[in-house]
Amino acid sequence: MRATLIYGAGDIRVENVPDPRIHRPTDAVVRVLRSCICGSDLWPYGSREATEHGDRIGHEFLGIVEELGSDVSGLKRGDLVVAPFVWSDNTCDFCAEGLQTSCRHGGFWASQDVDGGQGEAVRVPQAQGTLVKLPVAEDSALLPSLLTLSDVFCTGHHCAVTAGVGPRTTVTVVGDGAVGLSAVLAARRLGAERIILMGRHKGRTDLGRDFGATDVVAERGEEGIERVRELTGGDGTHTVLECVGTLPALHMSVGAVRAGGTISRVGAPQYPEVPFGFPEFASNLTLTGGMAPARAYIEELLPDVLEGRIEPGRVFDRTVDMDGVPEGYRAMADREALKVLVEP
């Protein structure tokens, strides 16, 4: 089969690799119907050192169960399933608490001998715990939105949930990438009273308005903070959803949050330390968020997608086949594309 490999910064190749097979009785093999490129894939794409052997990449996919290990129950060949971006047994104590990203028997896609998601098929470890059956057909128009349950929409939802967004909450979302827009949609779904989206790309912030943003702030840095403060009577918002992962984004978050408020971050941090000293202590600020346990949220979010109440798949603005994956990376890195869908 064909799969995507990364050989270094800017060097994405699609190559023939061995077909996945069942290694353990808890495995399944899934033929990929849809995959996609994640903002977090752009970090290695931007900076990874060149290697002679490529590494698999990709961690979001949905597809059809082709084979099942003997220990997997609850699934059958032909089921259409989505995989969260971390695989897990879904039974250990961490999973029971809804923290499948810390599963005692889980792990990451495209790591060690586990396949990446940007390929024609994937061996799925801990298949029974990992995969969630989707009651749609292979040609469903809902596939893009259902694919967002693998990562991007669940990540935005995790950000809003850990921040404590609810009715009467005011929210600032930092970042107009696919995660930021997903966070807007999630905050809206949770009933947020006001959602200020900080972003500079009109096409994206327009989609943010469609998703529920009540205000858009295009300014950045101190100017951006000042603008959010102006919009909130000087106070800032109860919550800030930090969907970028850089230090400037975190600085803006600290500047835009109200005393007693919460900053939740879901952009993978590209910094070792955060500015959270005496002033933030005196204001009783909370810093939370983290790697989203998507698996914990899929069942809860699924009905809203199936019944069309939300359409998170609108973050995809380009579709490529396997040959188009390298170009998809380039387009996302150059901000030509918001999020690229892969149809192998």
Place this chain on the structure above:
Amino acid sequence: MRATLIYGAGDIRVENVPDPRIHRPTDAVVRVLRSCICGSDLWPYGSREATEHGDRIGHEFLGIVEELGSDVSGLKRGDLVVAPFVWSDNTCDFCAEGLQTSCRHGGFWASQDVDGGQGEAVRVPQAQGTLVKLPVAEDSALLPSLLTLSDVFCTGHHCAVTAGVGPRTTVTVVGDGAVGLSAVLAARRLGAERIILMGRHKGRTDLGRDFGATDVVAERGEEGIERVRELTGGDGTHTVLECVGTLPALHMSVGAVRAGGTISRVGAPQYPEVPFGFPEFASNLTLTGGMAPARAYIEELLPDVLEGRIEPGRVFDRTVDMDGVPEGYRAMADREALKVLVEP
């Protein structure tokens, strides 16, 4: 009257100052029955630059209402009252949310023209919002425990509450000072299943055991972290209550917390940045806490003190009169005394 002033590091003096008078109709004047020295007073005591004029100091006291401004209702002369360590109107939106430390019309003791608490009397701004009446007599044996509602026990309680301590929670408390021991007592009161106290001073950790600590870890740094991990099957505890305020204490907290867990800090941070990058993100750690809105908690905690279910005043292990205040500072700074009560 006599009051305590700080002239610089190590230079505490007790001097005659003008008697407090009502400045505004929202003021009261309180004759101080008991005050005390706070661990946070030791920061300026350790490092403040010398000045020619001294500055008032102290922010914990209870006493008798002597005078009332014309706008103060609900209090009368002769009432015995406790003051939280931040004064507030207790009616603004922040106060209504229980964040009196961010009150729109509040402020700090011993700041600008407001008296400090370590004196014979204090002018209390926003007296109606600030002062809480205590139904005891001037000679009550409960005064030390009631005084802890001004700061130290409410601070420990805030730490436990913001960390989310409850039944089935495992807790590590970093620091065996008066705040750390208060946090142990607060965690116990909230039903924590297990409380590991990190501290090296046996007299203090023994009191910690009385307060509810189930385990004591005397080791520090990496060794201390390893010990907490050993005690918790390798996982760490659900919450860590950071009651020191230094970077090494925060490092231990990050090392001792379980994935998905919360670090709450109530020691005033002596650092501008915290190590909270990708590993902490991947583990979904939360950093919370802050300056305790003591005013929000007094009514809730008062019955337990009045009815003797908790005895937070046991943190006081030395009593001085006004003349003894400088020696009280020295004894606390040299760790001879845990917390010093002042009886003017």
